Amino acid sequence: MGLKTFIQGWPVYRQLTGADPLGRGAAAQSARSAALTARTETADSVARSVCPYCAVGCGQRVYVSDGQVTQIEGDPDSPISRGRLCPKGAASKNLVTSPLRQTKVRYRRPYGTEWEDLDLDVALDMIADRILAARDETWEDVDDQGRPLNRTLGISSLGGATLDNEENYLIKKLFTAMGALQIENQARI
């Protein structure tokens, strides 16, 4: 390496002579970082998404390679967030890929002291049976004056504010049709 190349490779020289006088971009880049490619550039696909935490609704871009989420960034096009994410939004990749996430159904039988395994289909079927039983046990057809009640107060549900509108719609529709009235979510608290 000649002296000239050496000096020109020096960050201070590049900062003073180049297009990056504050030294926050190209001037400060090392050969190693110049050779790196961002995960966002090589991703197989990008999904336009929205932060799952608070209700500001910051735009997210979700980068995927080989079927795995590799990066989640703020969406610079969003008029709400202009590409920014707070610590929570910025940790979204950490959220969806957290090793603590449960990916298997867990079952605790009455009086049980440990979790057990259970097939998802079996769980769904058992839950359906329990709904029908609770409904039968607590069903109210009419009030004491014969006016319709059509309901069960034996079933409750809580939650919805972290879920999609489409999901809330189906939840309310199904519970209403089964006569379950006690449906609530975070908006009450």
Place this chain on the structure above:
Amino acid sequence: MAEAHPVGFQWVMEAKKRGAKVFHVDPRFTRTSALADTYLPIRAGTDIALLGGVVRYILENELDFREYVLAYTNAATIITDQFADTEDLDGLFSGYDPERYSYDQGSWKYQGHEQQRESEDTAKERETAAGLRHESHGMPVAATTQRDETLQHPRCVYQILKRHFSRYTPEMVSRICGIPVEKFEELARAWTENSGRERTGALVYSVGWTQHSVGVQYIRTGAIIQTLLGNMGRPGGGVLALRGHASIQGSTDIPTLFNLLPGYLPMPHHADHPTFDEWVDSIRHPGQKGFWGNSRAYAASLLKAYWGDAATPENDFCYGYLPRMTGDHGTYQQVLNMINGKVKGYFLLGQNPAVGSAHGRAQRLGMANLDWLVVRDLFMIESATFWRNSPEIATGEIVTEECRTEVFFLPAASHVEKEGTFTQTQRLLQWREKAVDPPGDCRSELWFFYHLGRVLREKLAGSTKPRDRALLDLAWDYPTHGPEAEPSAEAVLKEINGYEVATGRPLGGFPEAKDDGSTAVGCWIYSGVYADGVNQAARRKSRHEQDWVAPEWGWAWPANRRILYNRASADPEGRPWSERKKYVWWDPDKGAWTGYDVPDFEKTKPPSYRPPDGASGTEGLAGDDPFVMQGDGKAWLYAPTGVLDGPLPTHYEPAESPVRNPLYGQQANPTRKVYTHPVNRMNPSPPEPHSQVFPYVFTVSRLTEHHTAGGMSRTVPRLAELQPALFVEVSPELAGEVGLAHLGWAHLVSGRAVIEARVLVTDRLTPLRVDGRTIHQVWLPYHFGSEGLVTGDTVNDLFGITLDPNVLIQESKVGTCDVRPGRRPTGPALLDLVADYQRRAGMTPDRRVPIVTTGAASEAHERTAGGARDGGGDA
């Protein structure tokens, strides 16, 4: 806001850069305070006194935006002479019933409307949180009102308001809130200066306002100020709620709430709405003004979306299938019913009440007394493991081997593993694309509920029981795709939008909804989100390619309108108030409203339009009545009906307070919802004895790095590392008084629980001078529990259950406690400590909290419409 809604806060900083003054009012100095021009510390639970002081300042100095106030509000409207104010009745309004702790609103009416009886039974409205219905519209009132445009009539709203707030002087504000007079005056001056044709001011709040026993009235007071200053319906104005979950707005609009159906249609009440017509008329109010005239179409179209072919005009669209309310079925009533053994099964869908709801112990004891519990979440949360890892296991109140609750934990899909829409805090729907498939058994709620419905219907096939018809006739045939048979979220969104039954054509908006069964609409206020068969919520036109209103980013309800009531951004003649604040205006050449936003007005109704005599529905609204969802088209400074705790906001002390109300004999909200139950003992407050057993005020809120009950943050390594432990912030003065060491331990005791936290001694909290004495406040984040990467005691365990009467939201932003140095006891000794405090404070299991604390109650009761004044006796 900088703490809890950080990215939203960038717009406050933008405004500051352009010269806006930012005021931050908070019991604790936060990241927001650090960036504000002025910070005002306040005693938690006293905001109405502060805001009432601002109302007084405006009225005494005549600083209201008079042109706006005269034309667009009910300031000039005359109120019946039967009305008596809290100034006359020591903190109660006329019509108070001391037996039922609720009001007869007959004496609050507009002059000439006394015979109009909207609500015979406000106690029942409290049980069913009827106030929530008004999230999309105001209460109806009859067409004609009597007005005094000079605002001099002693019973016009303007004068009533002036008298009502006359004692909220700067000195009184200081005495109640602990805010120095100069600071208060600085706020009042800046706020009022920022008003008029050229200027607007914005008001931003969050659950620091709603989670109180007078929460709705906090927001009413803010709305009164914003209305007096002409800040509503205009750019840079408004009362802006910052909501706390990604789609909490959506789950209110398409409610998973007991008292509502989609689009704020009420869930029927067994006594009031036995038939379809009675139900519809209770929404529509035949003969009255405003946009609710079409509600029969919204109601019929919802039932058509629910029950499809089975729903016909002949069978009232299966109205009979809907379950009926008989009273309070809210989440806190449910929890007490669980403890009492009335509830068999419980679903938790991404919510963690063991940590996030008030009175965590009641929550956990309730869950331990179920037959079965289904928890659907991303992570193993405290509400799924109470049977083996909870404070009650340590105290012996829950014994694993004796706890019968069967628990199903079903892992959920994350936000990137499914597609669908969130509605963010400005009513904006944004569609998310799916990035990857969910792992293992993880599934979306859409999958779970669709397939649960499918299985239930298969099991019931052939049933002849009438009760099963509603499930068997349900329109439940959504297309599915992929190996897991995931239902199509887009098909559901199309149903929410609504479509023509015969052709399947998506509707362009709710005006196309019909009441004859020819349209099906899942949520009428969302109609238009799938107009032209295009998913409007998926629009992502860059902010660089459109104007600042950005109408082509997502879709806002209603009708993609970004600012509600934006007709008020023009003057009565339809011209912009000023060039600077131009937003929506009347174009006389085109004969139409136009502007940057979708006008919130009938497109071609000219400003000069005056309704013919006796007109109802939308025809009854004049061309200069911008508040189109209100019965009289006016913003209500005074609410003649609909708000259960009074037509005007009044300062009441929190349900638990160390201070006697300096303004009235009535201590706390006389209509608040209380639950007398052995687990729910409330700490005594003056004038009851023993309030000094719990001498300190505590308040709770969020940290930037954590989210609500911690299920999505204490489980995430990056976030857990940033805020690894529970702590309590105390002032140096309090630390000295109690003997707390920085970084040492303290424990806090209420009449329900004891929790411990590390001590952070900081001048972010300051002792306040209140009514001649020093009040200490402490602050804690409420995110911690016993699961996850970082754990800590659950702060919400300290709270009891007392609710706002209008919406049944709990008071969990202020309570009283004792603070002691060192760690808390463990095991049964912890229960002994609570019992000792209860004994010292006289909190026996059957004690009833005194609701009425003034001798004026009987007079308030007599002064109802047509009451004692007319010699008619009790009404």
